[in-house]
Amino acid sequence: MSEAILELRGISKSFPGVAALKSVDLRVDRNEILGLVGENGAGKSTLMKVVIGFYRADEGKYLLRGEEVALGGPDDAIRAGVGMVFQEGCMVPNLSVMDNLFLANERGFARGPLIDRKRMAEAARAQLEEVGLGSLDPRTSVGGLPASRKQMIEIARLLWLSKLYGSENPVLILDEPTTVLQESETEMLFRILGELKKRASIIFISHRLEEVVSLSDRIVVLKDGVVVSDLERGKADVPSIERLMVGHELAAEHYRETMQAGPRGVVALSVRDLSLSGKFEGFSLDLREGEIVGLVGLLGSGKEDVCRCLGGSEAPSSGSISIRGRVSRFSSPKDAIAAGIGVIPIDRRNEGLATSLDVASNINLLVLSRMRRGPFLSPALERKSALKWISECMIKTPSPQTACATLSGGNQQKVVIAKWLAAEAGILVLDHPTRGIDVGAKDEIYRRIRELSAAGLSIIVMCDTLEEDIGLSDRILVMKDGRTVREIPCPRGGKPTPLDVIGYVV
Amino acid sequence: MKRAAIKPIYISMGMFAVLVGAFTAGDGNFLSAYNAQTILNAVAILLAVGLGQTCVIMTGGIDLSVGSIMSLVSVVFMLVIGRLGAWAFPFVLVVGLASGALNGVIVSRLRIPSFIGTLGTQGILLSLAYLLSASPLSVPENSYGVVDIVNGQVGPIKSVWMIGLATFMVFFVLQRFTRIGRGIIYIGANERMSYLSGLDIDKARLVSFAMSGLGAAIAGIVLSSTLYSGYPSIGGVYVLNSIAVVVVGGTAMTGGAGGMLNTLVGALIMGILNNGMTVVGIDVYAQQVFLGILVIVAVAVTFDRTKLAIIK
Numbered sequence: 001m002s003e004a005i006l007e008l009r010g011i012s013k014s015f016p017g018v019a020a021l022k023s024v025d026l027r028v029d030r031n032e033i034l035g036l037v038g039e040n041g042a043g044k045s046t047l048m049k050v051v052i053g054f055y056r057a058d059e060g061k062y063l064l065r066g067e068e069v070a071l072g073g074p075d076d077a078i079r080a081g082v083g084m085v086f087q088e089g090c091m092v093p094n095l096s097v098m099d100n101l102f103l104a105n106e107r108g109f110a111r112g113p114l115i116d117r118k119r120m121a122e123a124a125r126a127q128l129e130e131v132g133l134g135s136l137d138p139r140t141s142v143g144g145l146p147a148s149r150k151q152m153i154e155i156a157r158l159l160w161l162s163k164l165y166g167s168e169n170p171v172l173i174l175d176e177p178t179t180v181l182q183e184s185e186t187e188m189l190f191r192i193l194g195e196l197k198k199r200a201s202i203i204f205i206s207h208r209l210e211e212v213v214s215l216s217d218r219i220v221v222l223k224d225g226v227v228v229s230d231l232e233r234g235k236a237d238v239p240s241i242e243r244l245m246v247g248h249e250l251a252a253e254h255y256r257e258t259m260q261a262g263p264r265g266v267v268a269l270s271v272r273d274l275s276l277s278g279k280f281e282g283f284s285l286d287l288r289e290g291e292i293v294g295l296v297g298l299l300g301s302g303k304e305d306v307c308r309c310l311g312g313s314e315a316p317s318s319g320s321i322s323i324r325g326r327v328s329r330f331s332s333p334k335d336a337i338a339a340g341i342g343v344i345p346i347d348r349r350n351e352g353l354a355t356s357l358d359v360a361s362n363i364n365l366l367v368l369s370r371m372r373r374g375p376f377l378s379p380a381l382e383r384k385s386a387l388k389w390i391s392e393c394m395i396k397t398p399s400p401q402t403a404c405a406t407l408s409g410g411n412q413q414k415v416v417i418a419k420w421l422a423a424e425a426g427i428l429v430l431d432h433p434t435r436g437i438d439v440g441a442k443d444e445i446y447r448r449i450r451e452l453s454a455a456g457l458s459i460i461v462m463c464d465t466l467e468e469d470i471g472l473s474d475r476i477l478v479m480k481d482g483r484t485v486r487e488i489p490c491p492r493g494g495k496p497t498p499l500d501v502i503g504y505v506v
Numbered sequence: 507m508k509r510a511a512i513k514p515i516y517i518s519m520g521m522f523a524v525l526v527g528a529f530t531a532g533d534g535n536f537l538s539a540y541n542a543q544t545i546l547n548a549v550a551i552l553l554a555v556g557l558g559q560t561c562v563i564m565t566g567g568i569d570l571s572v573g574s575i576m577s578l579v580s581v582v583f584m585l586v587i588g589r590l591g592a593w594a595f596p597f598v599l600v601v602g603l604a605s606g607a608l609n610g611v612i613v614s615r616l617r618i619p620s621f622i623g624t625l626g627t628q629g630i631l632l633s634l635a636y637l638l639s640a641s642p643l644s645v646p647e648n649s650y651g652v653v654d655i656v657n658g659q660v661g662p663i664k665s666v667w668m669i670g671l672a673t674f675m676v677f678f679v680l681q682r683f684t685r686i687g688r689g690i691i692y693i694g695a696n697e698r699m700s701y702l703s704g705l706d707i708d709k710a711r712l713v714s715f716a717m718s719g720l721g722a723a724i725a726g727i728v729l730s731s732t733l734y735s736g737y738p739s740i741g742g743v744y745v746l747n748s749i750a751v752v753v754v755g756g757t758a759m760t761g762g763a764g765g766m767l768n769t770l771v772g773a774l775i776m777g778i779l780n781n782g783m784t785v786v787g788i789d790v791y792a793q794q795v796f797l798g799i800l801v802i803v804a805v806a807v808t809f810d811r812t813k814l815a816i817i818k
Contacts, residue, residue, distance in 0.1 A: 313702060334704035343702065351702055354695035356762050365692060365703055368685045376683035419703075 003030045004066070005201050006051070006082065006171050011060035013046055018436060020046040022225045023060070030169050033193065033202045035216030037209065039245055041435075041464045043225040044205055048173055051203070052084045053077040081167025083158035085151055085174045093143035098124035100142050101157050105164060123160075131156045132192050147180035148189070155192075159200070172196070173203040178211055179300055190215055207298050207506050209238045221245055242506075246466060246498040255471030256443075259450035260492040262474055263291030266324070268458040269341075269427050271310070274319035279305035280482040283319070287427065292449065292459045294473030294490070296466065296505060302482040303462055307429050310460070311343035312336030323427070337366065342425030344416050346432040346462075352416040353404050360386035360400035362415050366423035389418040394444060410441025417448065428452065430461045434468065446472065466498040466505070478504040514756025514764065517807050518771045521754070525775060529782035536785050543664065547732065549777035550670030551725045553770065555744050556751030557677040558606070558721020560769045561714040563752050564681075565694045566761030567613065567620030569715060572722040572748050574631035575605045576741030579726030581635045584643035584736035592652055599723050605631055606719020610712035620715075628745070635738040642737035656731035666728055673724050678766040680717065690714050694761025722748075750797065751776050754804040775800075 006028040013021040021043050028034050038044050049055040050062075053071030062069055064080055071077050074084075091100045101124050102109065109120045124138035131152045142150065155172065162170035174193075178186045193202055193215065206212050212219060219236045221229040221244040229244045269287040274280075280302030287293055295303040308314040310321065312330030321328050323339045330336045333343070345351035353362055363386050364371060371381045386400040393414045397407055404412055413433065420428060430449070434442045449472060453459055463469040469476055470490050478486040478501065486504045488496055529536040555572050562569040579598045587594040605627070612623040645653050658665045681687040689710035693700045701707055725744065730736040755772025757764025779800065783793045 311702070332704070333702045334706070337704040345702065350696070351699050354692060354699055354762060357691065357695045361688070361691070365705075368688055372685075376679070377685065377688070379682075 004028065005030050005064070005169055007061075007063040008047075008051070008057075009061040009063070011047070011050055011057045011062070013050060013055060013057050015436070020225050021050070021057070024222075024225070024227050026051075026220060026227065028171055028201045028203060029218075030201060031197050031199070032217045033197055033204055033215055035212035035219040036203055036205045036222065037207070037212055037219060037241060037245060038222035039465055042222040042245070044222055045175075046225075047222065048084060048175065048203070048205070051077070051171075051173065052082060078158070078161050079165045079167075081162045081165065081170035083161065083170065083172060085154045085158065085172065085177065090154065091142050091150060094141060096139045096141050097128070097136060097145075097153055098138035100153060101127060101138070101160060103157075105161070108164070127156045127160045128153070130159060132188065146185075148182070148185040151177055151180075151189070152192070155196075159196075162200075169200055171201045171203065173205070175205045176207065177204075178206060178208055179298075186211070209241050209506055213238060213241070242502045243499055246502055254446075255468065256446045256450045257471065257492050257495075259447065259454065260292075260474070261290055261450070261454040262491065263288035265289035265456060268324060269310075270322045270325075272320045272322075274306065274309060274316050274321065276302075276305050276309060276314065277317045280479070283479075283484060285477065287458045287460065289426075289456045289458055290453050291475075292453050292461060292473045294469035294476035295460060295462050295479060296469050296476045296501065297479035298505060301479040301505075303479045304431070306479075307343065307431060307460065307462065310336065310341060310429055312341070313343075337423065337425070340424075340426040341429065342420035342423060342427070343429040344413075344420060344431060344433060346435055348409070348412055348416060348435075353412055355405040355412070356403060358401045358403055359390065359395065359397050359407070359415055362404055363389050363400075363418045363422055365419055385422065389422055393418040393421070393448065408441070410437040410444070413437055413441070413445065414448075417445075421452075425457075427458045428460070430459060432462055432464055435464055466501055470495050470498060470501065476501070480505065514758075514807060515768050515771060518754060518756045518768065518775065518804075521804075522771060522775050522778070525778050525782060529778065529786055532782070532786035536782055541781065541785065545777045545781045546670075547664070547666050548780060549773050550666045551728050551744075552747060552751050552776055553670045553773040554673045554721050554728065555725035555748040556721070556755075556769045556773050557673060557766055558718035558725075559748040560752050560755075560757055560764070560766060561677070561681075561690060561717040561721075562620065563749075563757055563759060564690050564761055564764065565711060565714050566697070566759075567711070567714070568624065568749070568759075569606075569609060569620065569718045570624040570745055571605070571609055571628040571631055572718060572725075573741035573743070573745040574628045574635065575602055575719055575722035576726035576729065576744055577738045578605065578631050578635040578638075579723045580730035580736030580740045581638050581643060581738060582736075583727060583730055584645065585638060587649045587652055588646040591649070592655065594652065595655075595727065598727060599720060602719040602721075602723020602726070603716050604719070606716040606722070607712060609719065610715035613715065614708040614711040632738060639736075640738065642735050645734045650734075653731045653734060656728055666732065669724065669728060673721065674766065674770055677717070677721070681766050686710060686713050691762060691765075694763075696762070747776065750801045750804075753801060756804070756807075759805065 004027050008024060008026040011021055011024045024047060036044055046055065050057050052074050053076050054074055069080060077083065098120050102120060106115050109116045121138045128134060128136050128138065133152050158172055177189060181189060196202065204212065204215060213236055217233050219231045219241065220227055221241060223245060265288060267286045268289050271283060271285045274283040283306050295306065297303045305314065309316045312333040312335050315331065328339045349355055360382055364382050368377060371377050371385065383400060390397060390400060395414045395418065396411050404415055433445055449459060461472055463472065473490050475487060475489045477484050488501060490496060535541060555576065559569055559572055579602050582601050583594055583598045586597055590597055609624050609627050612618055613620045656665055689705050692705055693707050693710050697707065726741060729740060751772040752769055753759060754775050755768030757768045783796060
């Protein structure tokens with residue numbers, strides 16, 4: 001049994017409406033690479049934010065090198081030798097490599113009130129050598145460097161900090177490091193991680209299970225905020241991890257399957273060979289009236305960009321979008337709205353609602369032109385419309401004049417949906433419609449989606465979990481690295497299991 | 507569900523009541539008919555320029571050029587009144603609207619932050635006023651009748667108050683009962699959401715600045731009419747005053763919350779404070795201290811800083 005460097009015992013963390021972590025135990029040993037896997041929303045990020053002190057756990061113990069600690073923030077964590085490398089890098093782009101390396105710790109290079117740049121450059125060179133970047137000039141500005149280099153610089157920075165604070169065997173967290181890397185760069189990263197292991201512990205988070213299996217000494221699987229498995233090297237293979245990630249078989253009625261109507265009628269939306277350079281290519285889709293299509297894929301698979309193009313907030317580089325047979329070109333969301341496409345965004349607070357305004361103002365935003373009597377808006381008509389949609393969508397609010405900020409997440413989401421229904425959008429794009437919503441409100445949203453589809457609306461969904469995608473959709477399109485790799489039908493009574501699907505996703 | 511906080515406008519109304527009480531206790535003459543008239547005259551000017559400023563602050567921006575617009579309007583008004591007679595009124599209103607629209611174009615089309623954009627036009631418009639006439643201009647002999655439209659009264663009601671009230675009604679209706687007025691509130695509350703919901707953000711911005719120019723023009727007309735003169739330094743103090751009127755009324759500097767009613771209360775508070783401090787004998791040089799404190803307290807009360815990590 002090797003020695004534990006970092007140990008979490010019974011960590012729980014809740015956010016309003018959701019329990020993100022439920023009594024999680026996690027151990028990181030000396031000189032170990034620990035793989036951490038789980039679906040989107042399983043709690044990986046929350047757990048790592050607890051580890052680096054960004055969040056404070058509601059319950060549980062945090063032990064470092066055998067002693068209980070209470071981290072006040074990421075700076076405390078770094079002083080204790082725990083640091084995280086972020087996917088896109090977390091650096092000041094217009095500063096040089098060495099400035100970033102020693103950012104906020106320049107004091108060691110002081111010569112009187114000034115900084116000894118020469119000595120700083122030498123130290124930077126030595127530090128870069130350690131991560132295989134000996135040839136990089138420390139005076140280069142970081143902005144133009146490829147993502148792989150930025151990651152290595154961040155690793156070098158964390159190593160240097162652990163030396164500065166005298167923490168032996170630091171713990172480095174790498175969040176999805178390989179998604180931004182080329183294959184050769186990935187190999188290089190793995191070689192360096194193998195070296196680093198001799199004097200550090202590494203938590204490696206990735207959706208690429210093959211990589212996790214080949215690199216990790218131990219693999220921890222998270223699901224719904226619980227550690228479902230802790231596998232030693234050699235005992236884990238990709239299919240068994242997939243099974244653990246997805247978990248139990250899905251209960252059919254959970255997604256109101258009996259109400260699933262299926263596609264009817266004509267093609268409402270037809271997309272042909274849509275591409276956005278660097279994001280996705282050759283996306284085609286025929287969406288019928290009453291049909292629900294799930295877009296499935298990892299973050300960065302291109303599905304979000306497809307939806308942005310459909311909603312008009314991004315212009316595709318090629319391809320066509322036709323609505324009920326008419327080719328449409330969207331230069332802004334305004335055009336997409338005029339064509340009958342409504343996007344219910346993932347980021348409710350920043351993109352879906354004006355939370356400081358009242359429920360009525362939010363619901364009526366898109367239909368104010370219908371609220372006029374003569375040249376002026378009629379408060380009576382506005383109130384009538386607001387009350388109608390509040391009852392229609394079962395929004396729990398004291399009055400139409402209540403500020404949206406005071407409503408729960410579920411009710412805020414219902415306000416956003418009401419806003420688009422009031423505008424009579426025929427095609428809805430639902431971007432994670434149940435994100436951050438409690439179970440009861442989720443069910444109401446599922447039922448609503450079914451009713452809308454039965455009423456002939458065409459719907460595209462992207463969900464928090466595969467289960468949800470499969471449960472809600474009539475068929476799903478799996479996207480990977482910008483391409484549609486698979487179309488899988490999900491009719492009522494004939495749904496695939498998440499296990500059947502996940503192999504195409506990762 | 508969170509407990510609803512006390513609305514800023516009630517805090518402002520409370521502040522109003524406290525000030526009236528305090529000044530009345532300090533000097534009985536504060537509530538005299540003559541003094542009340544003086545206060546209301548000042549309030550009408552503060553109100554007109556403050557209502558315009560409200561339009562811009564509601565979008566989350568700021569208009570630093572209102573003082574220069576007032577100055578320019580007062581100079582142009584004196585220059586054209588002899589030739590145009592009563593037509594001078596619409597003429598200078600258009601000057602104000604056009605100056606505001608210029609701000610709007612700079613901010614919305616050139617995408618320059620309003621703080622910098624209007625800081626620039628503030629200088630440009632002020633220079634223009636100085637170039638037209640560096641020295642003060644008086645109302646020409648033959649035009650007293652025109653200015654007295656503003657200075658007159660119907661029964662006990664002074665025209666200046668009616669102008670203030672009419673301006674308030676126009677801005678209030680614009681904000682509450684028109685789509686463009688709503689657009690101003692929406693983009694102030696959440697610009698990204700407004701864009702994704704298809705609102706014409708540039709148009710709403712343009713209109714808000716044009717309305718600010720209009721409010722400043724009205725204030726400029728009233729001010730130079732009551733003083734029977736126009737000169738380039740006439741509007742300077744109204745930049746700070748107009749902002750103070752808005753925030754003291756409880757409209758948030760971040761936009762999206764507050765409105766014309768708030769600014770009405772804010773103008774009353776500022777009018778009373780300016781006047782009352784003199785009536786109870788506070789040193790003129792010390793008065794700025796109280797004004798400064800009031801503005802800071804007002805922002806502290808109305809500005810929701812809980813969501814901001816860094817205050818700059």
